Amino acid sequence: MSEPLLRVDNLVKHFPIRAGFLMRQVGVVRAVDGVSFSLSPGETFGLVGESGSGKTTLAMTLLGGYRATAGEIWFRGDNIADPVARRRRPALTKEIQVVFQDPGSSLNPRRTVRQTLEVPLRVHRLVSTHGEAARQIARLLETVELPAEFMHAFPAALSGGQKQRVAIARALATEPSFIVLDEPTSALDVSVQGKIIALLLDLQRRLNLTYLFITHDLSLMRNVATRVAVMYLGKLAELADTASLFGNPLHPYTRMLLSAIPVVSEAEERLKPRWVVPRGETPSPARVPPGCSFHPRCPDAFAVCPRIDPVAASADGRHVVRCHLYPGCTPAEVADAART
Amino acid sequence: MNAVAVAPAREHLRRTWYAFSRNGGSVVGLGIVVAIVLLTTFAPWLTPFPRHARAFTDFEHAGLPPGRPYALGTDTIGRDIFTRVVFGYRFSLLLGVVVLTAAVPTGVLLGLLAGYYRGWPETVIMRITDIFLSIPPLALALAIMAVLQPNLQNAMLAVSAMWWPWYTRLVYGLVSSLRTEGYVQAAQIVGASPAHILLREILPNCLPAVLTKMTLDMAFVILIGSSLSFLGLGVQPPDPDLGTMVADGAKYMPDLWWISVFPGLAILVVVLGFSLLGDGLRDVFGVEV
Numbered sequence: 001m002s003e004p005l006l007r008v009d010n011l012v013k014h015f016p017i018r019a020g021f022l023m024r025q026v027g028v029v030r031a032v033d034g035v036s037f038s039l040s041p042g043e044t045f046g047l048v049g050e051s052g053s054g055k056t057t058l059a060m061t062l063l064g065g066y067r068a069t070a071g072e073i074w075f076r077g078d079n080i081a082d083p084v085a086r087r088r089r090p091a092l093t094k095e096i097q098v099v100f101q102d103p104g105s106s107l108n109p110r111r112t113v114r115q116t117l118e119v120p121l122r123v124h125r126l127v128s129t130h131g132e133a134a135r136q137i138a139r140l141l142e143t144v145e146l147p148a149e150f151m152h153a154f155p156a157a158l159s160g161g162q163k164q165r166v167a168i169a170r171a172l173a174t175e176p177s178f179i180v181l182d183e184p185t186s187a188l189d190v191s192v193q194g195k196i197i198a199l200l201l202d203l204q205r206r207l208n209l210t211y212l213f214i215t216h217d218l219s220l221m222r223n224v225a226t227r228v229a230v231m232y233l234g235k236l237a238e239l240a241d242t243a244s245l246f247g248n249p250l251h252p253y254t255r256m257l258l259s260a261i262p263v264v265s266e267a268e269e270r271l272k273p274r275w276v277v278p279r280g281e282t283p284s285p286a287r288v289p290p291g292c293s294f295h296p297r298c299p300d301a302f303a304v305c306p307r308i309d310p311v312a313a314s315a316d317g318r319h320v321v322r323c324h325l326y327p328g329c330t331p332a333e334v335a336d337a338a339r340t
Numbered sequence: 341m342n343a344v345a346v347a348p349a350r351e352h353l354r355r356t357w358y359a360f361s362r363n364g365g366s367v368v369g370l371g372i373v374v375a376i377v378l379l380t381t382f383a384p385w386l387t388p389f390p391r392h393a394r395a396f397t398d399f400e401h402a403g404l405p406p407g408r409p410y411a412l413g414t415d416t417i418g419r420d421i422f423t424r425v426v427f428g429y430r431f432s433l434l435l436g437v438v439v440l441t442a443a444v445p446t447g448v449l450l451g452l453l454a455g456y457y458r459g460w461p462e463t464v465i466m467r468i469t470d471i472f473l474s475i476p477p478l479a480l481a482l483a484i485m486a487v488l489q490p491n492l493q494n495a496m497l498a499v500s501a502m503w504w505p506w507y508t509r510l511v512y513g514l515v516s517s518l519r520t521e522g523y524v525q526a527a528q529i530v531g532a533s534p535a536h537i538l539l540r541e542i543l544p545n546c547l548p549a550v551l552t553k554m555t556l557d558m559a560f561v562i563l564i565g566s567s568l569s570f571l572g573l574g575v576q577p578p579d580p581d582l583g584t585m586v587a588d589g590a591k592y593m594p595d596l597w598w599i600s601v602f603p604g605l606a607i608l609v610v611v612l613g614f615s616l617l618g619d620g621l622r623d624v625f626g627v628e629v
Contacts, residue, residue, distance in 0.1 A: 063529050093531040106522030110544040116523070120530040170526060 001013070002076075004038035005178060005210050006062070011035045011071035013061050015053075017286060029286045031057035033234035036312070041177070044204065044211040046225030046242070048218060050255065052283050054234040055214045063098050073167045075178070094124050095247075097171035101183035103163035105154040113141075113166050114151035120173035140169040144199060146249070161192035168199070172207070180212045185220070197224060218261050222246050230254050233285055233293040236312065240319040250321040252298045292324065300325060359624045366620020372613030380430045387408050392419035395578035411486040413598035415588065421598060424580040425606045430490025431581050432610060435496055435565040435574075436558040442500040444554060447507025448546070454508065458619045466512060472505040478567060495574040499564055503557070503603040510553055510629060514546045548625035556618035556629065559611040566607050582607045 012034055017027040031054045039045050049055050049288055060066050062073060065082040073094065080086045086093065093317045100106040107116055117137045120126075127133040135305045138148035144165040153161055164184060171179050181200065185193040201224065203209060215221055221228055222242060229239040230253065238251040280297040289296050295305035304324050313328030314320040324330050361367050384390045388409055398418030406413045412421035416536025440495075454465035477499075484498035518524060519542070527537050568574035569583030576586060582603045622629065 060525075065528065087531060090531055093529070096527055098526065100522040100526070102522060106526060108523040108541055108545070111523075111540070119527060119532055119536070123531050123533075123536075166524075167526075170530075174530065264571075338428060340596075 002026040003041075003077060005041045006212075007038040007072075007074040008062070009036050009072040009074065010039060011058070011061065011073060012056050012069045014069045016043055027286055029284075030234045030288050031285055032061060033044065033288075035231075035234070035236055036071075037229055037236065039178070039210055039212065041210055042208055043214050043226040044224055045237075046221040047212060047214045047231060047233035048221055048228060050216065052233075052282050053231045053233055054285065054286060056182055057234075058231070059098070059182050059212065059214055063096060063180055064093070072314060076179070090124055094174040095175060095176050095179050096180070097176040098170050098180045098182065099164070099167050099184045103160050103167055104155075104187070106167045106218055107158075107163055109155050111154075112151065113137075113153055113155070113158075116155075116166065117132070117170055117173055118143075120170060124174050126174070126201075136173075140173055141166075143172060143203070145168045159192075160188050160198060164188060165193075165199070168196075168203070172203070175207075177208070178210045178212070180214070182214045182306060183216070186215060186217060200224075211233050230257065233282065233288055236320075236322060237294065237325075238319075238321045239312075240321075248319075250319065250326060251323050252286050252300050252325075253294050256297075256299075304330060354622055360620050363620055363623055365616045366623065369613050369616025369618075369620060372609060373617050374629050376429055376610055376613065377433070379426055380433055383426045383430060387423040387426050388419070389420040390427075391422045392423045393580055399415075403599075404590075406598055412602045415585075415599050416592065416596065421585075421602050424585060425582065425603055428580040428582040428585060428603060428606065429610065431492065431575050431579065432562045432565060432607075435492070435499070436561045438496045439499045439503055439561045439565075440554050440557060443495070443503035444507055444550065447504035448511050448543075448550060450504070451508040451511025452515055452543065452546075455512040456534070456542070457537055465508065469505040469508045469512075472502060473509065475502070477502045477564060478495065481564065481568060482571070483575070485568065487539040490573040491575065492575050492579075495565060495568050498568075499561055506557070508548065509554070510549060511546050513615055514549060515542055518542050518545055548621075549627040552618055552625055552627055553629040555614055555621055557616070559614035562614070563607065563611055 007048070009269065011032055013032040015029040015031055016025045017029060019026045033054075035058060037045070047055050047058070055065065061068050064080065064086050067083050068081040071081065072079050075092065078089075078092060080092060090170070107113075112213070114134070114137055117140055118133055121133055121136055127136050129318065134151070137151050141148055141150055146162065146165050146169070150158070150162070150166070155166070158166065170182075188196060197220070200211070204211060213221070213225055215255050225242050227240065228242050228245045230237045230245070230251065232253050237253045238245065240250075245254065246258065249258055281298075283293070283296070289306070291304075291306040291308050292298070292301075292310050295301040298305065308330065310322050310324050310329040311331055312320050312322040313326060315326070315328075322329060362371075379386055383393075386413075387393075396417075396419055398414075400418065401410070401414050402411050402418040404414045404418075410420050410422070412425065414420055415424070450465050450469070454462045454469075481495075481498040481503045484501060485494060486492055486550055488494040488497070524537060524541055527541050532541075564575055566581070566583030566586070569581040570587045572584075572587065575581035575584055586600045586602035586607070589596065589598075589603070
């Protein structure tokens with residue numbers, strides 16, 4: 001593997017819960033609780049998890065929307081975990097862009113497509129004259145396969161898929177190398193989803209983009225991601241190459257998710273892991289269960305699970321899992337203590 | 341997919357008018373407001389006795405009931421009530437416009453800052469706002485007027501001083517929800533300045549609510565202004581003001597009833613007009629204020 005483009009090292013984002021007249025801190029939401037991974041240039045890194053698992057918080061922290069509570073985010077040799085220091089370096093903000101889930105909210109209803117697309121160009125001084133801006137915007141629209149006339153339209157006149165294309169154009173305006181796709185298709189019609197995904201993959205190839213692709217659509221993930229990380233209550237449960245994760249899921253939570261994919265044919269059914277009945281709801285990240293946070297819902301939980309939080313380990317160096325069922329995941333000194 | 345439905349401006353206007361006119365009351369409100377604005381603008385030409393607007397006595401025609409040529413009768417010193425009502429509207433509208441021109445930008449700006457910058461700016465601005473909101477408006481205006489000279493300028497000052505917090509709170513609420521919208525976050529991520537985000541991305545989305553509230557508030561400001569004048573703290577004689585006229589005529593009730601009843605009705609009509617218009621705008625914009 002080449003030098004990573006982005007490396008996240010033990011990233012933590014906690015939100016304080018404040019209550020009462022003096023707004024004293026009464027608790028903490030562990031939205032992201034010690035996440036590490038790295039992205040190679042040109043790959044599509046998939047991040048899956050249920051609502052409340054911390055996917056979007058992780059994305060917003062990477063984007064500089066939140067200040068990380070602890071941990072490091074390295075982007076090409078720069079630590080970008082501090083959003084304030086980062087804002088002083090336009091060259092960095094330019095490199096990392098985002099496409100949000102809801103195309104309805106991601107475009108300002110009171111600004112035309114042109115006004116929206118002009119912002120990144122102006123902020124980063126990529127154009128100097130009015131005519132230059134118009135030409136550049138027409139080119140951006142062409143990149144996302146929209147006609148240039150669209151620049152005069154307000155978002156209300158566009159369909160969901162068209163809005164999402166404009167949002168992609170906005171992300172591309174600063175010529176970034178890394179784009180966070182936060183469920184870019186889950187608010188769209190199925191027929192439109194395919195076209196947007198095809199466009200994203202085509203752009204990735206042509207512009208050599210690296211994607212962090214967040215979704216809860218596992219079938220989609222299987223088709224687009226090169227590697228997949230499964231997130232549960234702010235922590236990664238499993239991280240592996242797509243084929244390895246779908247072919248040989250190790251973590252009971254991954255199995256639970258995979259067995260919940262709806263299928264139409266028997267051949268597909270056979271591909272799925274043994275049926276694991278999903279049980280329970282994701283607990284609130286404000287009240288994370290002790291030990292392994294998945295143990296109350298886990299079909300394979302045993303004595304050590306409620307007491308000790310497992311650590312991430314890998315048998316082959318690529319397929320990482322964080323579960324007591326696998327060697328190396330139970331912290332060594334604790335395992336010794338348990339034996340005696 | 342290649343055809344973009346850019347609605348022409350006329351089509352947009354037609355739809356807006358449809359949404360507005362579905363409520364008959366808002367059309368009536370618009371009519372009243374337009375009529376009053378025209379009437380006050382061209383008051384010297386549209387009123388029969390423009391000289392009666394200020395100090396003027398004509399005891400020969402004092403205390404005449406409604407009839408010809410005094411459509412709404414005359415007051416105790418012979419001035420035409422209709423003329424004075426129209427000129428009184430000038431002061432009412434002037435008060436409303438000046439108060440809102442002073443209060444709205446202040447309130448909106450503070451609301452933008454409090455809603456966008458969490459932490460101490462929010463706490464300081466919103467607590468001060470709460471203090472102002474907790475004082476009954478008329479009581480605060482009376483207190484300010486008691487310290488200052490009673491005249492129109494000070495009435496404007498007093499009413500403005502207590503009006504901005506409503507806009508701060510309105511805009512604060514809007515910004516608190518708008519700041520998590522995707523387009524605001526996208527602008528932050530791309531590195532746009534706070535000025536751009538507040539004024540170009542957020543403010544335009546607050547304007548429908550602010551505009552609606554301004555229209556409704558014209559009615560309330562006029563009402564408060566008239567109350568102050570009624571108590572002798574606003575416009576001073578001989579300038580005509582609806583509140584002052586009601587107060588003057590009250591002494592002669594019920595014999596010379598027209599002296600206070602018609603200015604009173606005039607207040608009712610202008611307040612009703614702006615309220616109905618505001619309700620109509622609220623329907624068109626689909627906002628809660």
